[in-house]
Amino acid sequence: MLAWIRALASRMRASLSPRQIDQEFEHELDAHLDMLADENVRRGMSPEEARRAARIRLGGQTQLKETNRELHGLPALETFLQDTRYAFRMLRKNPGFTAVAVLTLALGIGANTAIFSVVYAMLLKPLPYSHPEQLLTVFEAQPQAGVNATGWSYANFAELREQNRIFSDMAGSQQHQLTLTGRGEPSVVNTSVVTPELFSVFGQRPIVGRPFYPEDGKPGAPAAVILSENLWRGSFGADPKVIGSSINLDKRSFTIVGVMPAVFRFPILTASEQLWIPLVQDPLFGSWMDRRGGHWLQVTGRLKPGVSMTQAQAELDAIGARLAKEFPAENDGWTIRFVPLKQKIVGNVKSALLVLMGAVGLVLLIACANIANLLLTRATSRAREIAVRTALGAGRSRIVRQLLSETLVLGLLGGLAGIALAYVGVQGLTALMPQDLPQLNAIRVDNFVLGFALLLSAVASCAFGLAPALFAANSNLQSSLREGGTRSGESGNRRRARSFLAAGEIALAMVLLVAAGLLLRSFSKLTAVSPGFDAQHVVQADISLPRFQYSLPQQWAAFSEELLMRLQSEPGMRDAAVVVPRPMTDGFVNLGFDIVGNPPASAGASRTANYVSVSPDYFRVMEIPLRAGRLFDQHDVAASPRVSLISEAMARIYFPNQNPLGKQIVFGFPPDIGAAREIVGVVGDVRDVALAQDPGAMMYVPYAQAPFWGANVVVRSTLSAASVASTIRRDVQQIDKDLPVTDVAMMKDTIDATLAQPKFRTFLLGLFAAMALVLAATGIFGVISYSVSRRTNEIGIRITLGASRNTILRMVLRETLMLTGAGLVLGLPSALAASHLLGHMLFSVSANDPATLAAVAFTLGLIAAIAGYIPARRAMRVDPMVALRHE
């Protein structure tokens, strides 16, 4: 055994330097000849005679060298190289076949590689933090109320951090935007409000300066801020001397203490220009720190090494129970849950990505079936060649090996072309990718993805090459030789295999088409759905008020009143209003409420509605209809009785068979906790959460009675968006030159942007389905064309015997439709199973929507009929004389 391994190793070494082996052996033989000749001379021969005798004694030198070379070489490798050379020659000889096969495969491999590069970057690669698997997001949950995952109050978080023994450290964070002034134009920066431990939890050090220390988190500490590298480079000229200098956030001074490297992004969805401040310094959340009841702090923890998920959950359960016992008023009914940080980040894109991966997988399968079909066809016409090789002594395995080498070469060519396509595809994908997808890692074709593509090409080559190769090697030698090159010599097995492949392609294409059709229908319904308001010609803008300067609700109300007065006096901008929060683009605020005179809601069936604060003209601007009662007007001010409007859904749900007008509701939201509000009107329903979500209960209050520290302005105008925007900017800056106006956009566009993800996946799946359709059509075309050319003779006889051309046409089309029908029957159950995987992505379309199924079946049938009609016409035109001579 050892000797055998040594021999193989020696052969492998030798095969690397064949020329040197040859030379050395030649020297050795020369020496041998010389010595033989010397001896012959000693025996008395003449020098020439001595040499000739020596040559005879040694034996044929060419043969000796040949043997030597063989002994040193690797026979399997050499056969492989020989096969590969031969394969290249065969492929060059059939450029049409090669081009079609390589192109088909390139499409399949390219699509797979491109999608895989996205899957790899988003799902497979670890998060860009050290030991990311230890990072968990920890939630509070109240299962009875249907609250599955929400944030923490700072007080509860502090207890959790103190009491637990499973996390090496944990940090809380929240995000919002603050206004940065004192450096040119006022701008709005994404701000993460964090507890000081954040950076150590993620194991990341600043590149300049220091991280936050525990003292930074204590009340009364000097206000510190840490910049992101991109903000530092973009707005501070990457100057290391900024450490120690100060900036103004919401008009309050903060000292820059550090800069975090660009690789560190937390939260990961935020733009790369951001900054971090200690929670205690935040104008908004800082004041909430000592209130235990809220649920707003996002908590991330790093598990100690070796702590299992079960241990973690047990410990959190215990702490949750303790909190509920110690502070029942705030914590009764609440439990603690967690998910790995990665799962939280990629959770909602995972299923869509997997569906796309499955779709491209199907495309590749169809491509393989197509190539297998081509190969089968070609193997038939090569039967004679293979028969001759067999007759000359090639073994079965030798033939299979040679044919497989051909397909492997084909597969690798296709793979290379596919990789080139994938490079282009990835660029297209990243350009089209919705902004709100978590791009944890750069999406590109890197070595891992390349390896995947090559492996895929190899597997694909085997998939489409094996069956044809086995068929070819099995063919009956005698009959092949006898039938020679004629086309009629084909076994029934092979014909059945080909038909099965074509039907399979139809079936696979059907799965993809049904999925794409469902997504398309769902998407068109989504875009057609009325949100309950008219976003056309509405410009929106966001003005945030610095919370240290504008700290009183009266100031907020005064600001918006002044702004609206100025805006409405501008020409063409009479329809202007403020609203917080905007439908769909801002988050929604869901509040519990009680109805005066009704018993308080029980824990299980609480009354909630989405709360919106608006100025009186809002309903006119948005064209939300009034159904009963009155709208708000200029008399509904802070000093007048509290009023509210409710949506039709709210009237239906909470005031069934009653007139809600005149009823009073109470809810606890600042600034007037516990005040009773009279319902003065009912307005139309609005989809305020998302287009795909049915309108729920909503209640509106006058902005003057419930102002916010900022205002979203909406203006309906026939003027251009740009001129509306500049007017808003000018008016805002006339009131306060330090106020930034952000997020200026056509409302229609921002609503369309919420559809970016469904649009993206619908587009991609549609693209893949179209590829599948084209591939399946070429598959059908190939099979029918081949069948027609094989039957030319038969068709000729039929025509001679009086068959009409229409009969021939029908005969060929029948074959096509049989294939298609078989494919549809095969595809239907798979399509239904697959479309159920789409379930949650569908909007008001059932997963087994009969209209989609019928449309897909019809499309496939039509395309197949066209693919079959072309060869059928050729069959119809067969000249019987030519056909009979054909044999």
Added chain:
Amino acid sequence: MAGDKSEILQGTLDLMVLKTLESMGPLHGYGIARRIEQISEDALQINQGTIYASLVRLLQRGWISGAWGTSDNNRKAKFYSITRAGRKQLQAEAQNWERISAVIGRVLRSAERG
């Protein structure tokens, strides 16, 4: 069966080369060929070149080693010598050979008698 015959011959030749190197010490190809011819008293008339295939096989298995040197009459030649693994192999093969030839001899003799 042509293949089988050459197989036996190959093995025999390999064995003879090994034995020659064991008893004579390092030798070049020509020397080995001459020695085998002498011992067999020229009964074994082979093309001298055939021993080179044998040498390559033995080299590859690590039973002999080869190095370039200078012959008695000052010619550059490749000298082969037996390795430790080669000696072990030779011992095993020689025993094997003797056992087989003894068995074959007995069989042939009994056949004569019978």
